Amino acid sequence: EGPIDSSKTPDDIPDKPLPLLPEFEWVTVDINNSEELEDVYQLLYNHYVEDSDATFRFKYSHEFFKWSLKPPGWLKEWHVGVRVKATGKLVAFIAAVPTHLKLNSSGKNIPSVEINFLCIHKKLRGKRLAPVLIKEINRRVNKRDIWQALYTGGVVLPSPVSTCRYTHRPINWSKLYDVGFSHLPANQTKASMLAYYSLPPNTKTEGLRPMTLKDLDATFDLFVKFQSRYTLVPDYSKDEFAHWTLGSVDGAKSNVIRTFVVEDAATGKITDFFSYYLLPFTVLDNPHHDELGIAYLFYYASESGFDTGSKEKLDQYKLRLKSLINDALITAKADDVDVFNCLTSQDNPLFIEECKFGAGDGYLNYYLFNYKTLPIPGGIDSKTKEVTHSQGSGIGVVLF
Numbered sequence: 001e002g003p004i005d006s007s008k009t010p011d012d013i014p015d016k017p018l019p020l021l022p023e024f025e026w027v028t029v030d031i032n033n034s035e036e037l038e039d040v041y042q043l044l045y046n047h048y049v050e051d052s053d054a055t056f057r058f059k060y061s062h063e064f065f066k067w068s069l070k071p072p073g074w075l076k077e078w079h080v081g082v083r084v085k086a087t088g089k090l091v092a093f094i095a096a097v098p099t100h101l102k103l104n105s106s107g108k109n110i111p112s113v114e115i116n117f118l119c120i121h122k123k124l125r126g127k128r129l130a131p132v133l134i135k136e137i138n139r140r141v142n143k144r145d146i147w148q149a150l151y152t153g154g155v156v157l158p159s160p161v162s163t164c165r166y167t168h169r170p171i172n173w174s175k176l177y178d179v180g181f182s183h184l185p186a187n188q189t190k191a192s193m194l195a196y197y198s199l200p201p202n203t204k205t206e207g208l209r210p211m212t213l214k215d216l217d218a219t220f221d222l223f224v225k226f227q228s229r230y231t232l233v234p235d236y237s238k239d240e241f242a243h244w245t246l247g248s249v250d251g252a253k254s255n256v257i258r259t260f261v262v263e264d265a266a267t268g269k270i271t272d273f274f275s276y277y278l279l280p281f282t283v284l285d286n287p288h289h290d291e292l293g294i295a296y297l298f299y300y301a302s303e304s305g306f307d308t309g310s311k312e313k314l315d316q317y318k319l320r321l322k323s324l325i326n327d328a329l330i331t332a333k334a335d336d337v338d339v340f341n342c343l344t345s346q347d348n349p350l351f352i353e354e355c356k357f358g359a360g361d362g363y364l365n366y367y368l369f370n371y372k373t374l375p376i377p378g379g380i381d382s383k384t385k386e387v388t389h390s391q392g393s394g395i396g397v398v399l400f
């Protein structure tokens with residue numbers, strides 16, 4: 001376990017990017033510039049990942065990009081674009097953000113980046129541009145003496161470190177049915193589906209409330225302790241944790257990240273927290289709906305997960321998770337979410353069935369570039385791909 005190639009230093013890395021076709025040029029995108037951010041928004045709005053039958057397309061907002069692309073330590077040079085020289089049109093994009101990973105199996109902290117938002121204009125597909133973009137972002141990252149990268153993808157590249165499965169929990173079943181995402185099982189009626197997925201208006205966990213900056217220290221400590229459950233985890237600083245849970249620390253309310261804490265009334269301690277990010281889908285050519293509200297489970301932790309050695313402790317933890325996630329569904333409904341998504345990563349397999357998540361047909365592969373490690377269980381059976389309900393996964397990192 002360890003770096004595959006650890007021989008290089010930044011001086012060995014070329015100063016120049018790889019050559020592009022003559023009509024294109026490399027650019028660094030300044031997402032603090034609203035016009036350039038709009039270029040990225042438009043490129044991804046029209047050309048980024050769709051679902052298999054092109055019914056939906058990710059609808060990343062300006063605010064989402066500012067949150068996901070500007071964590072502590074972010075570098076403008078890692079927001080890489082390709083423009084048409086003659087017109088300035090942005091036709092490709094790829095981004096890296098700094099992160100700190102830890103493999104609990106060895107306790108090793110791995111300075112690395114998360115690579116995301118690789119997008120190439122539909123008209124430029126098949127020109128072998130993706131490998132050139134990946135080589136360029138790696139060059140810029142290596143120049144900063146970082147040699148590992150974490151990225152996810154639907155397509156299977158050589159040897160993923162883990163594979164997780166998409167799961168979905170309908171909140172607004174009738175809208176999902178209207179847009180063709182949910183179907184009516186043969187022996188069911190619409191009324192029975194609505195009843196099955198109905199949720200109470202109020203949350204149930206005593207002491208549940210939105211996280212504020214005052215909760216940062218206690219919630220961060222809870223998060224760090226809880227992470228030891230998994231194999232591959234983020235090894236965040238408090239600043240990084242604040243960014244990912246609160247969005248900006250200037251107190252402005254985020255429309256993208258939602259984080260809730262549970263404060264024990266007797267002791268005033270923070271015993272649990274959960275978070276989810278809001279990332280809608282554009283619904284392509286549907287007469288009744290043009291957008292799908294989606295929440296993606298993000299990080300969570302619970303004191304009840306500190307010791308799950310015995311059966312009753314594990315059952316208590318499962319019960320607590322079920323209650324917390326059920327409350328996440330209820331708060332997400334208030335955020336106009338139509339479907340709540342989570343992967344089979346983290347300890348999600350422990351609540352997926354009981355909170356009525358259904359396994360989807362999508363899989364997400366995790367890749368750890370330039371780092372050899374044993375494969376990590378992704379919460380599904382490697383042969384049947386069914387969710388392993390009795391145990392969690394070893395993946396504690398969540399990407400967008």
Ligand SMILES: Cc1c(C(=O)c2nccn2C)oc2cccc(OCCCNCc3cccnc3)c12
Pocket residue numbers: 049051056152153154155165166167168181294296339341342343360362364399400
């Ligand atoms: C995407 C996604 C979807 C859907 O496609 C979807 N939900 C409702 C309707 N649809 C069509 O469902 C999920 C469940 C868990 C995690 C997910 O995504 C995890 C994060 C994925 N990052 C974006 C991405 C996707 C594919 C390849 N690279 C990056 C998803």
